[in-house]
Amino acid sequence: xxxxxxxxxxxxxxxxxxxxxxxxxxxxxxxxxxxxxxxxxxxxxxxxxxxxxxxxxxxxxxxxxxxxxxxxxxxxxxxxxxxxxxxxxxxxxxxxxxxxxxxxxxxxxxxxxxxxxxxxxxxxxxxxxxxxxxxxxxxxxxxxxxxxxxxxxxxxxxxxxxxxxxxxxxxxxxxxxxxxxxxxxxxxxxxxxxxxxxxxxxxxxxxxxxxxxxxxxxxxxxxxxxxxxxxxxxxxxxxxxxxxxxxxxxxxxxxxxxxxxxxxxxxxxxxxxxxxxxxxxxxxxxxxxxxxxxxxxxxxxxxxxxxxxxxxxxxxxxxxxxxxxxxxxxxxxxxxxxxxxxxxxxxxxxxxxxxxxxxxxxxxxxxxxxxxxxxxxxxxxxxxxx
Amino acid sequence: xxxxxxxxxxxxxxxxxxxxxxxxxxxxxxxxxxxxxxxxxxxxxxxxxxxxxxxxxxxxxxxxxxxxxxxxxxxxxxxxxxxxxxxxxxxxxxxxxxxxxxxxxxxxxxxxxxxxxxxxxxxxxxxxxxxxxxxxxxxxxxxxxxxxxxxxxxxxxxxxxxxxxxxxxxxxxxxxxxxxxxxxxxxxxxxxxxxxxxxxxxxxxxxxxxxxxxxxxxxxxxxxxxxxxxxxxxxxxxxxxxxxxxxxxxxxxxxxxxxxxxxxxxxxxxxxxxxxxxxxxxxxxxxxxxxxxxxxxxxxxxxxxxxxxxxxxxxxxxxxxxxxxxxxxxxxxxxxxxxxx
Numbered sequence: 001x002x003x004x005x006x007x008x009x010x011x012x013x014x015x016x017x018x019x020x021x022x023x024x025x026x027x028x029x030x031x032x033x034x035x036x037x038x039x040x041x042x043x044x045x046x047x048x049x050x051x052x053x054x055x056x057x058x059x060x061x062x063x064x065x066x067x068x069x070x071x072x073x074x075x076x077x078x079x080x081x082x083x084x085x086x087x088x089x090x091x092x093x094x095x096x097x098x099x100x101x102x103x104x105x106x107x108x109x110x111x112x113x114x115x116x117x118x119x120x121x122x123x124x125x126x127x128x129x130x131x132x133x134x135x136x137x138x139x140x141x142x143x144x145x146x147x148x149x150x151x152x153x154x155x156x157x158x159x160x161x162x163x164x165x166x167x168x169x170x171x172x173x174x175x176x177x178x179x180x181x182x183x184x185x186x187x188x189x190x191x192x193x194x195x196x197x198x199x200x201x202x203x204x205x206x207x208x209x210x211x212x213x214x215x216x217x218x219x220x221x222x223x224x225x226x227x228x229x230x231x232x233x234x235x236x237x238x239x240x241x242x243x244x245x246x247x248x249x250x251x252x253x254x255x256x257x258x259x260x261x262x263x264x265x266x267x268x269x270x271x272x273x274x275x276x277x278x279x280x281x282x283x284x285x286x287x288x289x290x291x292x293x294x295x296x297x298x299x300x301x302x303x304x305x306x307x308x309x310x311x312x313x314x315x316x317x318x319x320x321x322x323x324x325x326x327x328x329x330x331x332x333x334x335x336x337x338x339x340x341x342x343x344x345x346x347x348x349x350x351x352x353x354x355x356x357x358x359x360x361x362x363x364x365x366x367x368x369x370x371x372x373x374x375x376x377x378x379x380x381x382x383x384x385x386x
Numbered sequence: 387x388x389x390x391x392x393x394x395x396x397x398x399x400x401x402x403x404x405x406x407x408x409x410x411x412x413x414x415x416x417x418x419x420x421x422x423x424x425x426x427x428x429x430x431x432x433x434x435x436x437x438x439x440x441x442x443x444x445x446x447x448x449x450x451x452x453x454x455x456x457x458x459x460x461x462x463x464x465x466x467x468x469x470x471x472x473x474x475x476x477x478x479x480x481x482x483x484x485x486x487x488x489x490x491x492x493x494x495x496x497x498x499x500x501x502x503x504x505x506x507x508x509x510x511x512x513x514x515x516x517x518x519x520x521x522x523x524x525x526x527x528x529x530x531x532x533x534x535x536x537x538x539x540x541x542x543x544x545x546x547x548x549x550x551x552x553x554x555x556x557x558x559x560x561x562x563x564x565x566x567x568x569x570x571x572x573x574x575x576x577x578x579x580x581x582x583x584x585x586x587x588x589x590x591x592x593x594x595x596x597x598x599x600x601x602x603x604x605x606x607x608x609x610x611x612x613x614x615x616x617x618x619x620x621x622x623x624x625x626x627x628x629x630x631x632x633x634x635x636x637x638x639x640x641x642x643x644x645x646x647x648x649x650x651x652x653x654x655x656x657x658x659x660x661x662x663x664x665x666x667x668x669x670x671x672x673x674x675x676x677x678x679x680x681x682x683x684x685x686x687x688x689x690x691x692x693x694x695x696x697x698x699x700x701x702x703x704x705x706x707x708x709x710x711x712x713x714x715x716x717x718x719x720x721x722x723x724x725x726x727x
Contacts, residue, residue, distance in 0.1 A: 001486045022516060054448035055470065060519070061443040061512040062470060065712040068613045075631060078613040078717065079478070082442075082470040084449055090467060094479060101485035123448045238466035240455045253463035368452045372466075 003382055004099040005218030005228035006343035008038025008211030014174035014328040017116040018205035023063060024070035027112050027207050030333075031071055034108065034209035037349075039226065042072030045211070046104040051081040051091030051111040052332030056123035058114050071110055083236070084367030085134075085280070087111065088208065088335025089374030092363075093234040095212050096376070100234075105214050111337075112207035113330035120203060120331070134282060135200055137369055139192035141248045142285040146194065148249070151288060151303035153194060157185040158306050159284035160199045160326060166313055167323025169352035174204045174328040199284035199326075206330030208337045229343035229378040232360075233264030236374040248370040254293040257373040261362070262295075265377040266385050270296050270362070273385065274377075276318040276345055276355045277362040278338035282325045287311065291319070294362065313353065321345065321353045335365025339376055346380045360384050391485045394596040394603030395723065397426050398588040398692040403680035406501040407583040411445060414585040415457035415497055422587040423493065426599050430459035434489035436466045437480045439473035439496040440684050443511060446502050458493065465489070472496055472649075473586060473688030474709035474719050480590050481609055490595040496685030497585035505581065513713065514616055526578060528618055528713040530570035533654040535623035537572060541661055544572055547653035551576040554656075554678040579651035584682030586689050604698035604705075608636030608722035611709075618714045629662045629708070632720040638663065638706060643722070645670045645697040645705040647690035651677040655715060659708060663720075673697075687711075691721050698725040 010033025012018070018026055035041060048071050050064045060066065064073075064080045071078070079098075083090040088111040095109035121133050145151070164180040167173035177184075180198075188197040213221075218228040237253035237260070239246065246252075267273045279290040288302030296317065297305050305311050311319040320326070322341040325334050342361035344350040350358075364375040399421035401407075401414050409417075415438075423429065436458045442450050451468045460466060465483075469476050473496020480492035506524040513519045536542035548563040558576060566574045589599075596603040612628035612635075614621055633639075646669050650656035660671060672678075674693040677686050687709025694705035702725060709719040 001488070054442050056442060056448040058515075059511065060515045061508065062441065062711070063515075065512060065613075065716055066514045066616045068716075069615050073613050074615045075612060075628065077611050079475065079611075080470045081467065082451070083466075083468050084452060094467065094482075097479070097482045097486065101482040103482055103485070236465055236467060237463040238455055238460050239463040240460050241452060243461075251463075253460075256463050368449060371452065371455065 001100045002102050003215040004096050004212050004231045006210055006231065006378060007213050007217060007221040007226065007228045008034040008040065009340040009343050010034030010037055011172050011208045011337060011340065012206045013172050014204040014206035014330055016203065018114065023114055024067055026114055026205060027067055027110060028070045030207035030209040031108065031110060034211050038211040040211060044106055045072060045076065045108045047077040047079065047098050047107045048073040049079045049081060049091055049095040049098060049107060049109050051087040051336065052113055053085065053087055054123055057120050058117040071108065083372045085331060086335055086365040086367035086372040086374045088333050088337065089339055089363065089365030090236055091336050092210060092339040092376060093236055093374050096231050096234050099212055099214050106217055107212050109210040109212060109336060110207065111333040111335065113332040114205045115203045115330065116205050135192040135195055138283055139195055141370065142194060142283065145249045145285060145289050149300045149303055154182065155288060155303040155306050156194065156199050156284040157182050159281065159287040160185045162312050163320050163324045163326040166321055166353055167327035170323045173323040174202050195283050201282040201325045201329040204328050204330040206328060206333050208333045208340050210336060210340050210343065227347045227380055229346045230382045231376055232379050233261035233377040235260040238372050241369050241371060249289060250293055250299065251370050253371060254366065254373050257375050258294045261375045261377050270294065271317060274360050274362050275358040276321060278320055278322060278324065278341045280325055280335060280338060280365045281320060282329065284326065287319055294364065313355065318355045321350065321355050335374065338363040338365055342378050346378050391487060392593040392596065392605060393481055393484050393590055394605045395691065395695040396589050396591045396596050396599045396603050397422050398586060398695060400586040400689055400692065401584045403582050403584040403682055405581060407499065411440065411450065411497050411499055411585065412453050412457050415454050415495055418585045418587045419457055419493060419495065422589050426589060433491055433493045434465060435480060435483050435492040436464055437476040437492065437494045438468045439471050439476035439688065440498060441470055443508055444498045444500055444503065444683055472709050472711060473685050474691055475611065477588060477688060477691060478609060478611060478719065481606055484590060484592050490592050492590045493587060494590065495585060495587045496688035498682050498684035499583040500581045500683050501583050518617065525713065526570045526573060529652045530573045531618060532623040532714040533572050533652065536654050536658055539624035541624055542654045542657040546657060547577050550653040550656050551678060554672055554676050556675065573652065577653040579677050579681035582680045582682045584680065584685055586685040586692055588688060588692060602699055602725050604695035604723040605726065606721060607724045608638065610635035611717065611719035613717040616712065616716060621714065623714055626658055626662045626715050626718065629659060629715065629718045632718050633663055636720040636722050638720065638722060641704055643669055643704045643706045644702050645673060645694060647672055647674060647676065647694045648708045649677050649687050649690050649710045651681055653678065687719065694723050698723050
């Protein structure tokens with residue numbers, strides 16, 4: 001496998017409604033920021049990989065066809081990925097594969113969602129109504145996690161507060177709740193027992209773009225004083241929707257995917273070897289669930305890392321320094337935002353939400369009924385462990 | 387940059403291609419994947435990577451591909467991906483993935499049940515949502531505009547188009563067809579594709595594994611795809627530059643091909659593609675009957691690659707397969723398959 005590196009990351013300001021831009025304008029905003037960050041123009045891009053969640057969200061079928069100009073894809077390969085909520089992550093994985101396979105030198109990964117154009121709740125039910133929505137689907141998993149782990153109810157509130165505090169340091173984040181507090185979260189309306197309104201992700205318009213290049217391109221950026229994020233590992237796993245024996249709280253697909261990326265990156269002790277992680281946490285309780293699913297915490301003990309402040313920005317293992325999905329959720333882009341944030345962290349370009357001394361970081365996205373997983377690990381060198 | 391790993395098509399299967407099936411997409415895929423792997427002595431446990439190609443709007447449901455995980459048998463969980471594109475592009479992703487060198491066998495699929503919706507209602511939603519979708523023009527309308535451009539440029543005429551139809555479908559009389567009414571001038575009924583439900587599955591294997599599985603693997607020696615800008619009003623419709631670039635990048639000109647399977651859903655598209663690809667009279671174009679005989683959208687392109695592979699399996703040396711997406715051949719893929727003695 002040919003080494004690949006992230007040399008540019010761009011994103012839009014995420015909002016409930018970006019009425020100021022078209023689909024093309026939204027995507028272009030992220031694309032230009034990524035290209036500017038990479039010191040490149042569209043002419044330097046050999047292929048474009050685009051991901052988004054279901055086309056029914058906006059009511060435009062295969063919108064990449066229309067977006068080919070906005071993404072600078074004309075005359076180039078343009079590839080469209082769709083793996084449910086994990087799609088933003090898978091877009092990063094597939095774009096990396098374009099380089100790692102030796103076929104393309106520099107690839108632009110783009111992901112977006114303009115949720116305000118449609119009604120996601122309606123689309124999730126394919127227009128047939130009676131949709132549980134994501135919260136309704138995940139609440140039973142969360143109740144099961146609480147039952148198994150014995151976690152106290154304030155854990156969910158703590159995650160909700162922590163991620164929104166991080167978002168205040170991220171100029172692109174959607175939710176900016178200056179007076180966020182445990183009291184405020186706990187007094188917000190109950191949506192899907194035990195998930196309260198402020199423990200839920202917003203619905204956002206937004207886009208993210210990432211420039212991935214080969215070893216030569218990565219070294220050239222480094223020589224120019226722009227440290228790249230080296231991609232040490234990528235992986236995806238999927239498992240079927242539901243059957244007796246499937247554990248959606250600790251899905252096999254998640255465990256296999258994480259074991260795969262750890263093996264590729266040479267990680268045997270994630271708590272020690274990783275410096276931070278961006279985990280796909282659309283509802284507060286997914287933070288402890290995924291801490292365990294990624295073997296960062298022992299099974300049943302993920303909530304304790306939340307409780308003792310380890311996952312806060314100044315803690316020993318920061319999670320979602322960006323503010324995470326709880327603060328910005330343009331669904332199709334949410335995964336690539338996780339992947340892009342880890343690249344920013346190891347490049348040292350995360351600004352106010354920078355984790356001190358971040359050398360190695362893990363990003364993940366998941367989708368459907370906790371069935372689709374995609375992950376990558378990036379580092380500030382190709383051999384961070386010597 | 388040339389890929390260094392040998393990757394070959396070692397088998398494929400397609401469902402019966404019908405106007406309407408009562409089987410779900412998952413049921414179609416369950417059968418066709420089994421049909422593709424069983425003759426090779428493979429089970430689902432042998433598959434290292436899967437990539438499915440399908441379209442929510444054709445299935446009429448968001449996340450429609452999720453249930454198809456049951457058809458690939460993703461338990462234990464699988465390395466897996468899905469593209470909102472024809473299965474031909476799913477093959478491209480698998481081809482890239484296999485070149486990373488850590489796995490040997492991939493299965494890709496394309497599937498679609500066009501019968502569940504009205505293409506004239508669905509396809510306008512594929513167009514630019516601000517300027518083109520609101521006018522509600524369907525694919526036939528845009529195809530007719532391109533056919534007119536080709537006729538004006540002397541690349542096509544109505545008789546040559548009817549001849550494409552007769553040859554592809556193996557039936558009909560050109561003079562009689564030309565007496566029919568226009569559906570969208572200059573397109574008559576015989577210039578249009580049928581509405582088809584169906585699915586296809588294809589097995590890819592690397593190097594030695596491919597040679598163990600079949601006597602004569604169909605090696606992928608060139609593979610490229612390109613897009614053009616979207617708005618047909620901003621393109622020269624009597625040309626297809628993205629086809630030309632993809633063919634050059636795939637190395638089409640390096641040696642002659644005996645067979646070309648082209649995803650030409652409309653008769654005039656074959657005439658344009660022949661010209662842009664520089665295919666002479668000695669090349670057998672769409673011996674399978676092509677998209678004019680059956681058009682299982684999201685699998686039509688993968689079927690082209692399958693039929694081209696059949697040519698290699700049967701002793702052929704070099705074949706070209708083409709797939710397309712978007713109005714007036716906006717996005718195009720070219721795959722070159724070769725046999726080795």
